Amino acid sequence: MLSWLWSFIKPYRTRLVIAAIALVATTALTLSLGQGVRLMLDQGFAAQSLDGLADALSMFGLIVVALSLGAYFRFYMVSWIGERVVADIRKRLYQHLLSLPPSFFEDNLSGEIQSRITTDTTLLQTVIGSSFSFALRNSLTFLGGLALMFYSNVKLSLIMLIVVPLIVFPLIFFGRKVKKLSRESQDKVASVGAWAGESLQNIKVVQAFTREDLVSQQFSEAAEGAFSVALERIRQRALLIALVMILVMGSIAGMLYVGGSDVLSGELTAGELGAFVFYAIMVAASLAAVTEVYGEVQRAAGAAERIRELLGTEPDISPMGDTQDHNDLSSDHPQGAVVFDEVSFSYPSRPDQLAIDQLSLSVNSGERVALVGPSGAGKSTLFDLLLRFRDPKQGRIYIDGQAIDAMDTKTLRSQFALVPQQPVLFSTSVWENLRYGRPEATEEEIIAAAKAAHAHEFISQLPEGYHSFLGEQGVKLSGGQKQRLAIARAILRDPKILLLDEATSALDAQSEYLVQQALDELMQNRTTFIIAHRLATVAHVDRIAVFDHGKLVDIGTHQTLLSSSPLYARLAELQFNQNPSNEISEPASVTG
Secondary structure, eight states, rough: HHHHHHHHHHHHHHHHHHHHHHHHHHHHHHHHHHHHHHIIIIIIITTTTHHHHHHHHHHHHHHHHHHHHHHHHHHHHHHHHHHHHHHHHHHHHHHHHHHHHHHHHHHHHHHHHHIIIIHHHHHHIIIIIIHHHHHHHHHHHHHHHHHHHHHHHHHHHHHHTTTTHHHHHHHHHHHOOOHHHHHHHHHHHHHHHHHHHHHTTTTTHHHHHHHHHHHHHHHHHHHHHHHHHHHHHHHHHHHHHHHHHHHHHHHHHHHHHHHHHHHHSSSSSSHHHHHHHHHHHHHHHHHHHOOOOHHHHHHHHHHHHHHHHHHTTOOOOOOOOOOOOOTTTOOOOOOOOOEEEEEEOOOSTTTTSSSEEEEEEOOTTTTTTEEOOOOOHHHOOOOOOOOTTOOSEEEEEETTEGEEEEEEEHHHHHHHEOOOSSSSOOOBBHHHHTTTSSSOOOOOOOOOOOHHHHHHHHHHHSSTGGGOOGGGGEEEEEEEHHHHHHHHHHHHOOOSEEESSSSTTTOOOOOOOOOHHHHHHHHHTTTEEEEOOOOTTTTTEEEEEEEEETTEEEEOOHHHHHOOOOOHHHHHHHHHHTHHHHHTTOOOSSOO
16 A cells, blocks of 8 residues: 555655654654653652752753644644645546546446545545554654663563564454455445435435335445444454553563562662653553554555555546557548448447447438437447447447547547437536536627527526526426536537437427427538437438347438338337328428
C-alpha cells in the first residue's frame, strides 16, 4: 500500500520533509522530558534544593513550548498531505471511471463504486492524515526510548525486551486477519449502500407495489451482514490490544520490582529510576499505540486494494484508437457517411448468440434511415457500436471513409447527438442540462434550441425559469417535458449524425406533433438513424432497414417493403389494422 501511495505523495515532497523534521523534533523533545524528570528528582527533591527544582521545571517548560510548536507543524503538514493525496486519488479514480465503457457499469453496482470513491478514500485519508503520522511518531518514540533505556540501565532494559517478541508475533498474526476482515467489511458496507441507493432511487415503484417491507427486510439483512463482519474485525483487534496491554504492563511491573530493589540497595538513584520508568512507559505506550494503529492501517490496506482494483481495470476500448490506421481518411470535415462492413457482434454474457450478424450497410451523408424489427433484433446494439461503447467482434465501421476504431473516442462521439428512449437529465438546473449539448453555447443559442424543441414555454413557467432545479433525474418534470429537454440538448449540439431511439415515445399527441416538426427541420442535411417501433413515424424516411435476430433481412422504402418483406408487412398489418397503405397518406413524421 505504501509503495502505491508514494506515487500520489511524491509531488508534495517538500511538505513531507517539513512534516518529517517536525515529527523527529517532537519525538526527540518528548523523550527529552525524561531528563527533566531525572533532574527534578535528583537535583530538586533528593537534594532538597528549591533552585534545582526551579531549574528543572524551567527546562521542562521550555521543552513543552518547543514540543507544542513542533506538534503544530507536524499535525498541519501531515493533515494537509492526507487531504491533498485523497483528493488526488478521488480525482484520478473518477477520471478513470469515466474512461471505462458502459459495459463495466452494467456488471458492477453503482452503489458499490460510489462506496469506493467515498468510504474507501475517506478511510485512506484518516490513515494518511493522522493514523500513519501517529504510528510513525510512536515508532520513533519506541526506538528512541529503547535506546535511552539501554543507555540508562542495561539490566532493566533486557527485562523489558523479553516481552517484545511476544507482542510482535501476535501483531502480525492478528493484523493479517484484521486486513482480510476489513476488506470483507468494506464490501458489505458497499452492498448496504447499493441496496439503499437502488431502492430509494426507485421509490415510486417500491411504494406503488407496496414492497416497503420487502426492501426494508433486504436492507436489514445486508446491514446485519456488515455488522457481523465488523464485529468479528473488532473482536480480533480487541484481543490484540488486550494481549499487548497484559504483556507490556506485566513487563513494567517486573522492571519496577527489580529497579526498586536497586534503588533501595543504592545501585540506582531515584532520578535515574524515574527517568527509566518514564522511558519504559513511553516505550510501552508507543508500542500499544502502534498495535492499535496497525489495525487501522490494515483496514486502509483493504480499502487501497479495492481502489487499486478499480484503477487497474483496463477499458475494453482504447480511447485513443489505432493511431497507425489513418489511410482511409477522406475528408478533414466529416459529413456523416456511414458504412458497416461485415460487422458481427455478440455480448460477453452470450458469446454464442450474435446480436449483430454479418451486417453490411452503407448510409449516405444526410440520409435518414429507420431501424425497425422485433425487440432484441439488434437495433440498440447498432447505436452502441456507432458510439464505440462496444467494438465489433468482426468487421469494421467507417465514417466518411475512416474506421471508427482508428479515431479518438472524443473526436468520434463529438459527431453524434443521441436522444434516448428514456431521457437522461442530471440533478442540476434546466440551463446546465441543456449546456451538456454544447458547453460553450450562448444564452441566445440555448433559448433558440429550447424553442425549436417546443420546451421554452414550459421552462418559462417553472419557478426560476431556466435556472430551476430539476431534482434527481429530472423528477420534477413530466416524461414529455424531459424528452423535449433531451431533444433541445441534441438540437444545441448540432451534430453530423443524429441518433433517435424512440425519441417521441413519451410525448402526448400535441407535443409529439410539435417536436416532430422541430426534428424534421433538425434532420435536414444530417445523417439520421432512427429506432422505431411505430411504423407510422418512419414511413417517409429515405430507407427503412428491417432487422430480425441480428440480421438485416431487408431494406427499402415503406411501400417497397410492404411487398418485399413478410416481416415488415406483418408488423405494418398489426399496427395499421389490415390497411397499412391507407393509414399513412399524410406525412406523420420521420422521427423515432
